[in-house]
Amino acid sequence: MDKVLLAHGGxxxxxxxxxxxxxxxxxRDPLLxxxxxxxxxxxQVFTTDSFVVRPLFFPGGxxxxxxxxxxVNDMAVMGAKPLYLSIAFIIEEGFPLAQLEKILASIARxxxxxxxxxxxxxxxxVEKGKADGMFITTAGIGRPLFKKPVEPxxxxxxxxxxxxxxxxLHGISVLAARGEFGxxxxxxxxxxxxxxxxxxxxxxxVPFMRDPTRGGLAQTLNELGHKKxxxxxxxxxxxxxxxxxxxxxxxxxxxxxxxxNEGKVVMVVARQDADKALRALRGHPxxxxxxxxxxxxxxxxGRVVMATLSRSERIVMPPVGEILPRIC
Amino acid sequence: MEVCGTxxxxxxxxGVQHLLPGTVRLVSGPGCPVCVTPDRFIDEAVALAxxxxxxxxxxxxxxxPGSRSSLEKERAxxxxxxxxxxxxxxxKIASDCxxxxxxxxxxxxxxxxxxxxxxxxxxxxxxxxFSLLTALRLVPPALxxxxxxxxxxxxAQPPKGTGATAQPTxxxxxxxxxxxxxxxxxxxxxxxxxxxxxxxxxxxxxxxxAEDIISSLLMLLDMHNKGIYKVMNNYxxxxxxxGNEKSRQVLAEVFEPVDADWRGLGAIxxxxxxxxxxxAALDARQRFAIQVENASPRGGCRCGDVLRGLIDPPACPxxxxxxRPDRPLGPCMVSSEGSCSAWVTYG
Amino acid sequence: MCLAVPxxxxxxxxxxxxxxxxxxxxxxGIMLLDKVKLKDWVLIxxxxxISKLTHKQARETLAIFEEGRFFG
Numbered sequence: 169m170d171k172v173l174l175a176h177g178g179x180x181x182x183x184x185x186x187x188x189x190x191x192x193x194x195x196r197d198p199l200l201x202x203x204x205x206x207x208x209x210x211x212q213v214f215t216t217d218s219f220v221v222r223p224l225f226f227p228g229g230x231x232x233x234x235x236x237x238x239x240v241n242d243m244a245v246m247g248a249k250p251l252y253l254s255i256a257f258i259i260e261e262g263f264p265l266a267q268l269e270k271i272l273a274s275i276a277r278x279x280x281x282x283x284x285x286x287x288x289x290x291x292x293x294v295e296k297g298k299a300d301g302m303f304i305t306t307a308g309i310g311r312p313l314f315k316k317p318v319e320p321x322x323x324x325x326x327x328x329x330x331x332x333x334x335x336x337l338h339g340i341s342v343l344a345a346r347g348e349f350g351x352x353x354x355x356x357x358x359x360x361x362x363x364x365x366x367x368x369x370x371x372x373x374v375p376f377m378r379d380p381t382r383g384g385l386a387q388t389l390n391e392l393g394h395k396k397x398x399x400x401x402x403x404x405x406x407x408x409x410x411x412x413x414x415x416x417x418x419x420x421x422x423x424x425x426x427x428x429n430e431g432k433v434v435m436v437v438a439r440q441d442a443d444k445a446l447r448a449l450r451g452h453p454x455x456x457x458x459x460x461x462x463x464x465x466x467x468x469x470g471r472v473v474m475a476t477l478s479r480s481e482r483i484v485m486p487p488v489g490e491i492l493p494r495i496c
Numbered sequence: 497m498e499v500c501g502t503x504x505x506x507x508x509x510x511g512v513q514h515l516l517p518g519t520v521r522l523v524s525g526p527g528c529p530v531c532v533t534p535d536r537f538i539d540e541a542v543a544l545a546x547x548x549x550x551x552x553x554x555x556x557x558x559x560x561p562g563s564r565s566s567l568e569k570e571r572a573x574x575x576x577x578x579x580x581x582x583x584x585x586x587x588k589i590a591s592d593c594x595x596x597x598x599x600x601x602x603x604x605x606x607x608x609x610x611x612x613x614x615x616x617x618x619x620x621x622x623x624x625x626f627s628l629l630t631a632l633r634l635v636p637p638a639l640x641x642x643x644x645x646x647x648x649x650x651x652a653q654p655p656k657g658t659g660a661t662a663q664p665t666x667x668x669x670x671x672x673x674x675x676x677x678x679x680x681x682x683x684x685x686x687x688x689x690x691x692x693x694x695x696x697x698x699x700x701x702x703x704x705x706a707e708d709i710i711s712s713l714l715m716l717l718d719m720h721n722k723g724i725y726k727v728m729n730n731y732x733x734x735x736x737x738x739g740n741e742k743s744r745q746v747l748a749e750v751f752e753p754v755d756a757d758w759r760g761l762g763a764i765x766x767x768x769x770x771x772x773x774x775x776a777a778l779d780a781r782q783r784f785a786i787q788v789e790n791a792s793p794r795g796g797c798r799c800g801d802v803l804r805g806l807i808d809p810p811a812c813p814x815x816x817x818x819x820r821p822d823r824p825l826g827p828c829m830v831s832s833e834g835s836c837s838a839w840v841t842y843g
Numbered sequence: 844m845c846l847a848v849p850x851x852x853x854x855x856x857x858x859x860x861x862x863x864x865x866x867x868x869x870x871x872g873i874m875l876l877d878k879v880k881l882k883d884w885v886l887i888x889x890x891x892x893i894s895k896l897t898h899k900q901a902r903e904t905l906a907i908f909e910e911g912r913f914f915g
Contacts, residue, residue, distance in 0.1 A: 171569070171572045171573070172572070173568060173569070173572045174568075174571070174572070175559075175568065181821075181822045182822050185822060334914075344867070349581045349585075349869075350581065350582070350585060350869050350870055350890065351867055351868070351869055352861075352867070352868040352869065352870075353863075353866050353867040353868050354866075355866075355867075404911075404912075405911050405912070405913055406913060407913060408913055408914065409912065409913070409914060410914055411865040411866075411914050412865045412866055412867060414865070414912070414914070415848070415864045415865040415867050416867060418846070418848045418908075419846070419848045419864075419867075419869075419887065420581060420846075421555075421832060421846045473843075476509070476510045476511045476706075477510065477706065477910070477911040477912065478510040478511060478512055478515065478706040478710070479515075480510060480511025480512060480513075480514045480515050481511045481514060481843070482508060482509060482510070482511045482842040482843050483841075483842060483843035485821075485840065485841050485842075488821040488822045489559065489822070500845055501845075502845040502846060554889075581889065581890060582889045582890025582891070583889065583890070584872060584890045584891075585890065603889075604845075606845045606847070606888055606893065607888070607889055609875050609891075609893070610872075610875070610888060610889045610890065610891045610893070613872055613874050613875055613891060614872075616874075617872075677845060678845065679845040679847050679886070679888060679893065679894075680845065682886070682893060682894045683893070703907075704845075705907045705908065707907055707910070708907070732900075733896055733897075733900035733901075733903055733904055734847075734886055734894045734896060734900070734904075735894070736894075740875065740876070740893070740894065742875055742876060742877050743875045743876075743893065746874065746875055
């Protein structure tokens with residue numbers, strides 16, 4: 169490998185390869201090597217993210233809303249209340265001021281919605297053609313508020329896997345908004361801040377939480393099970409996939425499990441806490457569709473297995489390469 | 497044997513193979529057009545891209561390794577290579593950008609009429625900067641080669657380096673019947689498979705849902721058990737018994753059969769399609785000087801034997817070790833419909 | 844490579860048509876079929892309609908397609 173490929177940005181196994189073979193040779197801090205969504209500092213979590221979505225505006229959101237929610241959610245899934253954000257803009261020469269204002273208004277709204285404060289910011293402008301409109305980078309600080317820290321070491325066979333709602337909306341929304349495959353018609357992205365939903369489970373024992381963004385549910389389930397002594401098992405008939413998402417995936421040959429989400433959380437809880445967790449999640453608008461999608465098993469350690477609609481089985485692999493570029 | 501790559505994926509994605517009794521084994525065939533395309537085609541596409549031609553293609557082809565590079569790598573080096581969903585999208589790119597644009601015409605009889613229609617549109621709209629690099633293949637000649645029916649001249653030995661062993665006979669493959677491709681059959685009709693009953697082999701044209709596949713397998717087993725050798729249409733909601741005459745007409749307007757090389761099966765007479773004289777202006781091989789070296793064999797790769805159903809993917813020494821979906825060595829691992837890819841992805 | 848999905852014709856523009864399924868629309872070529880009419884269900888492959896289905900067949904296809912799936 170001598171060049172960075174688009175596939176390395178896909179969030180799947182090729183991204184992991186780039187991280188392992190290149191980045192981790194130079195950046196080896198023990199906290200970084202945990203490879204969580206955010207770093208655990210004393211009494212705080214600290215995270216960073218960048219956003220290169222194209223198009224900048226799509227049904228249900230824009231790059232600004234995505235930037236705030238994405239960063240908030242990286243902290244929320246660590247069981248932390250998001251507090252402060254930094255935001256840095258790289259803007260292309262010629263960018264219309266009216267659009268910039270729309271994005272900033274959206275950012276302000278998302279901050280209010282999520283209870284976060286942007287306390288530092290930076291802006292750079294580059295020549296026309298060098299930034300595809302706008303890129304945004306963020307960082308976030310949050311305070312862990314879960315009674316028990318979110319720690320995968322506590323996962324046990326028998327634990328159940330929960331999901332808060334329908335899959336594939338964000339990736340397909342952006343794809344359709346791009347009009348690239350000749351698709352017309354709108355699908356709303358699910359981009360939303362998840363802390364208010366997630367905090368409803370803060371007194372329960374939640375050993376694992378992750379938001380299935382790039383790489384989709386398949387990537388998240390594989391991160392859950394990778395090299396562990398337990399297996400991950402999900403049921404295809406329990407996975408909520410909206411008709412529009414299924415239609416696009418069938419037409420273009422995508423696997424809905426590989427499509428990005430920006431308002432979804434996967435949680436592992438002890439079986440005896442499942443009812444409590446579901447009631448808590450369903451009490452919030454973003455959790456109305458919360459359901460059990462699978463469980464942690466003794467069998468098939470380190471693998472993700474899906475019970476198919478045909479009452480058989482298949483494994484679920486993380487996606488390879490770029491399914492849909494520039495969706496986050 | 498299921499012939500069609502889309503069937504292979506449908507089967508493994510639903511796990512149907514686990515529901516079968518131990519006496520029934522499903523074997524995947526050469527129905528993945530990306531997989532059966534020789535390395536040379538990728539090398540030609542790479543050569544075109546490096547000439548500054550805009551290369552458009554179905555997404556599958558981008559990661560297929562040629563003898564030295566792939567289109568994905570060339571794109572990373574800055575050459576203009578784009579994935580499209582339809583050849584009409586490629587035509588639009590040509591018309592919008594004005595640069596020389598080539599579409600990689602790969603596929604079987606489902607896709608060939610689509611490409612033919614796009615070719616007719618190109619001439620109709622006088623889009624002069626659009627051309628096709630063709631590698632279209634036909635399914636019935638490949639089936640005949642698999643069960644060793646002479647195709648006119650005796651079929652040649654497969655060329656060295658395709659990862660295939662000697663020419664198979666029906667005894668080698670041990671096939672008892674065929675799951676026939678649903679959408680290819682929608683074009684060519686049942687009559688295209690008349691040679692199967694003559695060889696005492698049943699065939700069932702099948703749809704792609706798990707229910708379709710299971711009921712089709714039942715029909716095949718039933719025929720096998722009763723010694724009935726027919727071709728049956730188990731996908732009547734899409735496939736008319738006589739196929740789609742209009743599609744065949746459009747195809748025949750633009751393309752004519754030509755001898756073609758198949759990875760694993762070698763040279764098969766009249767198994768490919770080339771542009772007819774009236775459409776020669778759209779032939780990228782005539783428009784551009786394309787220099788490629790002869791491909792050298794890829795050590796250990798057994799794509800050829802996988803494509804002929806002689807081995808299951810795990811029997812290839814490179815399977816899931818040196819050759820994996822994220823770093824494929826052969827097309828069976830990189831194509832979304834390749835057997836090796838399906839085995840790794842779905843188990 | 845033989846991916847094809849059923850969609851319904853909602854507009855005809857010469858040798859092209861607009862087809863729709865689950866609220867998604869696309870322009871497709873219809874020159875590979877005879878006599879395509881509004882409200883026909885057709886199978887779409889690589890931007891073209893390659894086969895026609897009767898309404899009953901389309902309903903069957905969609906029913907098979909939807910069987911057991913949870914749409915959330």
